[in-house]
Amino acid sequence: MGFNWKVAGCAGVLSLGVALSSSIASAAEIYIPNLSYRTGPFAATGIPLMNGQRDYVEMLNARDGGVGGAKLIFDECETGYNTNKGVECYEKTKSKAVVTQPWSTGITLQVLPRTNVDKIPILAPGYGFSPMADGEVFAWAFNPPISYWDGASMILNYISDGDLSSLNGKKVALLHLDHPFGKEPIPLIEKLAEENGFEFLPIPVGLKEMQNQSAQWLQIRRERPDFVIMWGWGAMNAGAITEAVKTRYPMDQFVGVWWSGYDGDLKLVGEKGKGYKSISWNVPGSYPVMDDIKTHVVDAGNSLLDSPEDMNSVFYQRGIVISMILVEGIKAAQEKFGTPEINAEQLRWGLENLNITDEVLADLGMAGMTVPFSTSCTNHTGHGGGWMLEWNGTEFVQVSDKLMPDRAVIEPLEKAKAAEYAESNAPWPDRSALPCE
Template sequence: MNHFTKLVAAAVLAGATGGAAVAQELFVPNLAYRTGPFAATGIPIMNGQADYFTMLNQRDGGIGGVPVNAEECETGYSTEKGVECYEKLKGEALVTQPWSTGITLQVLPKTNVDEIPIYGPGYGFSPMADGTTFKWAYNTPSGYWDAADMIVQYIEGQEGDLEGKKFAFLHLDHPFGKEPLPVLEQLAEEKGFELVPIPVGLNEMQNQSAQWLQIRRERPDYVIMWGWGAMNAGAITEAVKTKFPMENFIGVWWAGHDADLNLVGEEGAGYKSISWSFPNMDAPVMQDIKEYVVDEGLSQTNPEEMEGVFYGRGVVISAILGEAIRVAQDEYDTAEITPAQLRWGFENLDFSEERIAELGLDGMVPPFQTSCENHTGHSGGWMLEWDGEQFVKASDLLRPNVESYSDLIDSSAAEYAESNAPWPNNEECAATN
């Protein structure tokens, strides 16, 4: 049922009840990318996101008794189309889910005018962590700078000393791929390793022979990959072909997709990816999705996809958004919240172990909290490793050393505000991150 049809149905229901006030829906549109060069990774995430809200609608009648409408607007991961989708949907939307660092950066300046929260779970502009500067933006539960720190932290735990080591930074030549550079460069200076950036153009994603020739010449100790979509499959295939040691190849959380590793199977064993989510088919939420959505023929997923990292991450993403809605409903004692009230919900998330269990997300997301000042949560993550058939946890929970780059967050946020002046700060909180 699309957005218009739901509104008509609500109007009919209102007529049938004599015009009494009837809760209509919680409109949380998603700027999806089921087509284009990143579709292979977008589809399982979008399926997980959609299925979670369908489950809530089927099982609980929505959130607080109000159905959730998670209508998708297809962008193909195009920044231009993403901005068009944003403008088309913002009139009634509670939230914007841009699904691209490029789209996020375009929409970010609009937030102070439109007053609609941006929800970029695990992506977007890392200084959005600073809630005093970015009142309407959230990259909960963990940001790219957190990921960079945790990857280096993990390698340091394996090596002991990084002095004199060389890291190749294989990244998409796109705002997303360049996001972690400030922290990686800072860590390289602090810990004495050499960082060699190797960009991959959008037209080179499936043919990276030049990049891997450079990697062979550089002979790095590790390759850190900030890849997405077809780039990941291309890089993993090239790494196997050139016999790069897979145990020294580590990707960001968007480079840990089961389907990419299935292409190389056993030869990919040892490849790793940092992740703030973990698939757990035994979690109660997954059983409820199967019962209320999949078994009822209301899903586009399949059994293999459901067991994968990205589908499970989509479930977690919608669960975080759903919890922000619930928290706001409770605070303001209304089921039909406003975008401004949802903003408060995002700032008051408490994903304790107890709450994670209550939501049925056992083992699927680390604990975290947000606040007025902290819009990321910095949940930490696990290092996942491909064992030849699936991703398994290869570490205990890692926590980012946020204090080591908190000055970078503050200075980058201040620089952004100055270059986009006049930029109003959030007077409701004082900077502490």
């Protein structure tokens, strides 16, 4: 009987099809959901951050086929910055996720106890509960590269020229969102005010007052603080900056946390906002990584940016840094456990063993874009420091050398508050099941 090329051809196609199906079915994927907020009163600042996070991941997928042989599945679950919706998103995404990114201190506090049970790490870069730095208590929570208490320390060090005793007899106001996020720096500032003899004046801004802060700025005019520190977010920042200009508060005495340093808010007042400052752990600029994102994502039509010019935003580039931190944790876990498709427990190890050096940043095309830092079993933040940015009338520019937090003051408070949290949420697991490596 002769050889049947038609049958052989069909068999070959079938064999190839089976092989392709098998290959597709076995392709490694890593699911990294993001509890985003592109809607609601915080959308203006949430959108550029989410866009930056997303575009870095999409660039890696397009340029490198993912990370370590695994495609990254970046999925957003919209919370509107609402805590209840955030918890719903956490529950909805946790079964497949290797990480949860809550994107709100309120949501972070709600899911914090659940992650011990679900064994899924929280990644909250530059936000969340400051005592999460204590890895001996919070084994599943990470907030690199600096915490809110680190930020408050750096701001106070900057305005006092490195000598907090020089603030003796002066008045420092904290204009803050009346929300867990906005209340974060209060314990540390209270402590430092008592130790250094300055008056601390907290001024809360309710969620319904964000766009109309006339009462708060009337109080500022009456109290005449020497400095106003802003712990604001979303619509609150634009409202505060507009009121400061209107009331002619000296902008060079007005300093914000890194979430109060959004270009779009300052563009509303332009030259009149000149001198306003914001502490930051990223510096906007033209970095090689930006060229790769433009080539593989923006120019390819796979970005959600309204305009390529938005790539220059402080927050868009901070989103890139945030996804970089997550990806470096994934890489560390892949190398440690010898698998491209890591799970949540393996990523926890990766996030606990980050080592973001100047050399690593240079290799990533991000030299100078963010601060070097490392994490460990006991240190889940890294405490890498930051820079002061200043609005020059058209953009934010770096105006300081790298600033560092006063860890000798902060660390005892972290440990005390971490122990207090564990006691009030007893039974709280110790690290015996997760020995340090």
